[in-house]
Amino acid sequence: MSNYKPTIGIEVHLELNTDAKVFSLSKNNYSDVANTNINEIDLAYPGVLPTFNKGVLDKALLACLGLNMNISRKMHFDRKNYYYPDLPKGYQITQFNTPIGLNGYLTLSTGKKVGISDIHIEEDTCKSLHHNGKTLLNYNRCGVPLIEIVSCADMNSKEEAMDYAERLRETLLYLGVSDCKIEEGSMRFDVNISVSKDDTLGVRSEIKNIGSISNIGDAIDYEVKRKIEALENGEELLFETRRFDSDTGKTIFMRTKDTNNDYRYFPEPDIPYIYLDEDDILSVKEKLVMLPKERREEYKKRSISNINIEKLIANKELSDYLNIFLDENIDFNIASNILLGDISSYLNKTRKSIFDTKLDKERFIIVVNALKAEEISSKIFKEILNSIMEDDALDLDSHKQVNSDEKIIEIVTKVINDYPDSVKDYKNGKDNAIKFLMGMCMKESGGKLNPKMVMDILQDFLNK
Amino acid sequence: MSKYLDLGINEIHDLLVKKEITPVDLVNEVFDRIDLDKLNCFITTDKEGALKRAESLGEPDENNILWGLPIALKDNMVTTNMRTTAGSKMLENFVSVYDAHIVDLINENKMIIIGKTNMDEFAMGSSNQTSYFGPVRNPWNNSLVSGGSSGGSASSVSSRIVPFALGSDTGGSIRQPSSFCGIVGLKPTYGRVSRYGLIAFASSLDQIGPMTRNVFENASLLNILCKKDKRDLTHIGKEEDFTRLIGEPISGMKIAIPEFYISDVIDSQVLDKINDIRKLLEDNGATVETVKVPYIDYAVPLYQIIALGEASSNLARFDGIKYGYSAKNAKNIDEFYKKTRSEGFGDEVKRRIMVGSFMLSGKNVSEYYNKALKIRKSISNSFEEIFKEYDLVIGPTTTCLPYEIGEFLQDPNRSFVDDVLTIPVNMAGLPGMSVPIGFSKEHLPIGMQIIGNKWEEAVMYKLAAFIESKLSLDLVPGGDNNE
Incomplete structure (x- = not known):
């Protein structure tokens, strides 16, 4: 059993902390009263067009620079088409063909570098709340700017995966691009896991939306064990999407991914190409901490x-x-x-x-x-x-502390003269008496004497 | 009945400034004419709102030639005070929460919106027969189509119900009905007029433009439509006075006619008129040469890929959840989508969504869509080359004359073929207009298309105005509607 090697890749969705949403001027504050930070663009009213928040570009660039990515100088957005109630336009605006950042890396605590294949800008969906058999939609989250950070399948243990998540979070916090609150969903992890006995990759499963870094470790533990057991029992693994239940510590089957979703990607015609030159990148680099x-x-x-x-x-x-x-x-x-x-x-x-x-x-x-x-x-x-x-x-x-021998000797001499009984006690073997004398010296000096020097000189005098 | 609306806008303006008439008189006259309308030009009108607005305009502004004049909008431009249906059951009762940018501009310039004109459903069609609200009839012969998709706008201007209408043009939807109805229609350069508030058909091709009785009025209306709108990232605007070259001589102009535009697919009566114009221009000192424009013959298949691909995505938002038609008694979300969209959209729209979805599916993106984008670029380059040598390109607007309502309904390809001469212009993002140049022997109007280089609408207006003044055609239809 132990000769199986896990291979792990992590996709992170990160909400950027810009003032406005990415394609509309609505406030970017998901946690306000539901459906208050919305306008006709967020609601996908007929005739609306996306604007583009330049602040998102700057934050995404900053994240790319902090993660050693190559920056695309010419990029466009694409439409990812699918029907779901949380997606009011029927498509998500994302960067499919020209992600803003390519081929970067993050260094783990061990010094190992984990590749980051791409970082792209996209918009968040509505938040669905399922309640009494009905679904409620909160459009505050719709259009919140996201970057998706896609790692290479470079990790081989839960420790590496958790370290990657921790180092990534820390780096992004330092970059100031997001509040990175995992519990509140502003940083979300999807973990891809496969196991194999040799250099070929096994069939992977994707564990969606893991809610904490320790859960990443637990999910990997469970999933690796589940896969090895299945393989040992001669079962065939399917490329599937699962979720992690933190109460039971198990991953739970959601759907198979055998039919590749057809998202009908094509370039977003409502947003012209974005060109970045050296100056654009330099001006963001100045903000790099x-x-x-x-x-x-x-x-x-x-x-x-x-x-x-x-x-x-x-x-x-x-x-x-x-x-x-x-x-x-x-x-x-x-x-x-x-x-x-x-x-x-x-x-x-x-x-x-x-x-x-x-x-x-x-x-x-x-x-x-x-x-x-x-x-x-x-x-x-x-x-x-x-x-x-x-x-x-x-x-x-x-x-300031008194460090001169002369001054200390003066005070020690005075204290010894003032408390002959204590001197006697000390000489009779009562070690505690020296602490009393020490305290008196400090008191006499207003606490300014160097205590180590006082002790040395006091001992000298008493042991004479 | 008063006949102020038969006057040119300069004359109406004089009467308004002298207070011999008021905007209220004009609105009343518009609605008198709408009451007699047998053409089905309008989906929605707002007499009460228009009268209220007419009364509230205050003192006439002698510097604003459009002050107090009525205008109609194609019903794919959203308004808060009237429903916007896009000619579809899907939006039969839809009222927008915001006004389109052009609505703001019309209001700023003290014009009066009197209603929303009939159109092919979601602007998909070229004979106005796909409208949920019924076909629009041609003012020159009521059994014929108006053309489309801006058929209601074309018919309402042609039949003198309104002096101004706005249309939208994705592949010819302003120019083709303008040609069929004998009016002047211009599709501006892509990026000239903000699309904010225009219900999108194909975002990279759609453009709003003026439809009017004559060239000067067309240029005057375009003057107020270009104000910069930050909400449309593809909008550039570039405000200018489009009337400024009208009346200038055309001698020395170099004009090209693409071979493709005078091929034998064009109706011979149309070709004859184009040849007459060629001669007229040459006689007045212009050079007219026949040229090859590589790739423009691919424009129709490109359009089917690009326009329908974009449309399939643009129309995904009509899912019954937020607004518009919403199916009842669906068991689950998938069935809800299916029922809503099956019941809310008409056949042509569904057909185009399916074709568009297919074009973007799986490997088809690289097989068709990405290739189409490349050829589209080649069409742009072809025109660029032409405009290095020539000031303007001319040719017919349509291959044929207006046909019978009901004809070609079983031929889904027909509407694309109708637009074979207009689509290349959208593909290249160029300005194109249709201007009447005469009549067939059945006394049906024939239009000529003028294509300009990007941002050169003023030059097009110069040529169009020249032709208009030389021909002095009587463009008031004598059909049943005007008795």
Whole structure:
């Protein structure tokens, strides 16, 4: 049984977060009250014509650039013709012959590259709600811009498939082209799976609309097992469409795909060809941010811990902030620790963006360097954080840690003289007494003494 | 009965400006004439709305020659204040939620829409016999067809019910009925007039155009139809004064007649008239030469592939769910679609949807459709070559004279053959017009087609106006309708 190898490809439908729909000026907000974001174009009234939202082109281009695609310089739309109540025109406008992006890839955590054969722009359908034997249609979703991202059948395990989905989602979020909410349907996965003992591909099945990344793993597990069992029992597999039931963990048969659907594709005559030149692409390229993969590499080079790297990637704002300092010579471990620790809590509590605080580039460098040089302790940092984030002037000096032997010796001498009983206790073997004396030293100095140095000097004095 | 509507629009305009008549008088006269109409020109009229509008127009605008004048729209242009049927049972009671772009333009220019004219169902036909609302009759002989698909528009203008009508032309639907009814009809350059609100037949070929009693009135109406509309991505517009070359001499013009347009498939009476015009033009200093235009003889099969392919998709939206005819008692969604579309569409429309679907199915896309697109490009190139040397192309509009209602009904290919001379123009996206050049011995009008280079309608109007002034034809039909 174990000599079967699964082959997996994933198609993703992604709703783009433009203000308007792709072929009409209706608001692109599916979640508003049903059938409020609609006009005559969405309803396919006789005589209407599609307009084209240039914002969709820019977002699709951005996605293509982020996924290393070749960009089509001349493209058109096609009509995909079929009858279904959720499709008011009787055809979907899509890009069948000239997808905007071709032959790109996404790099998995392992470094393996998964090919992306094409990315094309299309429109979403209405949302059907089946209720008491009737079907209700919500046209808010009709015409919402989508890109479909079609991977090559390059994945061979559920781990790779889930990693692909996760890396893709993360990349698209960083590109800012979609909210990528899988549960709400703005990012939808169709997974194609086949198994084979040799290099030929087995008969595939397509699992439609999987609702979470962990379900992708479960669906693949089930489907691979189902296929192997069938093959071992000598059954013939059919090219079929299935769906995943997350309650039972099973995939369920929907329909066979043996009769290839005849969609009668032809070029959409209502939308002229779109031409892209170098300038169009460059102007979008300027909006291209550093993507997670490169960020991870940069952070690793700067010796940030793996845990912190992942936390940073998960918090794009802090990661963006940290990237301001990539050319600076600071301690990135300290920088990432305070960002993800105290600063993050402060931001959560105050519901602020770090970019709206007084912690500008210069101030952050001063603070990180002071922590590095142990001029302030992390305890003091925490105490004065509000002032660091909010005050016009930064006053570190009054909080700076005392690192001079002379000053520390002066205070230690005073404390030893003030508390002879504790000194006696310590000498009689009560180790706890030194902690009391330590505390007194810190109290005497207003907490500014370097605690490690105090302890060393105190021990020296007591053990004399 | 008043006869203001028999006057030219310049004269009517003068009377309006001098307040000797009002738009209300004109509307009343239109409806007096509609009451006598035996031609079945209109599917829907709106006397009450038209009178209300006529009363609300305020002071006459002496700078707007179209102020207060009545106009009829082919019933495939959507309106919010009247139903729009496209000549089909499918849309028998359909009222649009928005107005077509040209409706906005007509309203902006203070014209009065008086009704929606009869047409072949979804503009599919060339004799106005596929209309759910019955055939339109020819004002020159009421037993003959008006031509189509803009038959109601042609007949209503020809019979002097209205001075203006709009038609739409996918393969000849403005020019052919204009020829049959003895009026001036122009299909503008593709992209000249916004299609927003025109119920689509074949999107890459459809174009709205003016149908009028004479050349000047045609150019005057086109003047207001080209305003830029962002809602149609294929619309370019290019506003200009189309009357500006009217009256200029034609000497020095180079005119081509395609060999294909004077072949023996053309009725000899039509050919004779074309030859008369050729002589007239030559006598007045124009050069007229016979030329070969490669590929134009393929236009009809191309049309059957491209136009019907597009139509099969454009008409998919009529599914009974959102608007229009909706079948009762269907057991499931597939049966619902089948019943709605079987019962709502007429035979010709169903035939064309089936042919179009077939053309786009499976391998046929590459076998037929993609090849047709290539040959279509070749037709464009052929014309491009011609227009490097010639100012205009002329020829007959139709191969034959108007025929009997009921004739050729059993021949589904007939309507395409009718359009053999007009379809190449749509394929190349060029402007084409039909202008009356005389009568047959049965006293039926004969039209000549003028084809221009893209965006050169003004040059076409110049030639058409010249011919019109030289011939001075009496184009008021003496049929039963006008007694």
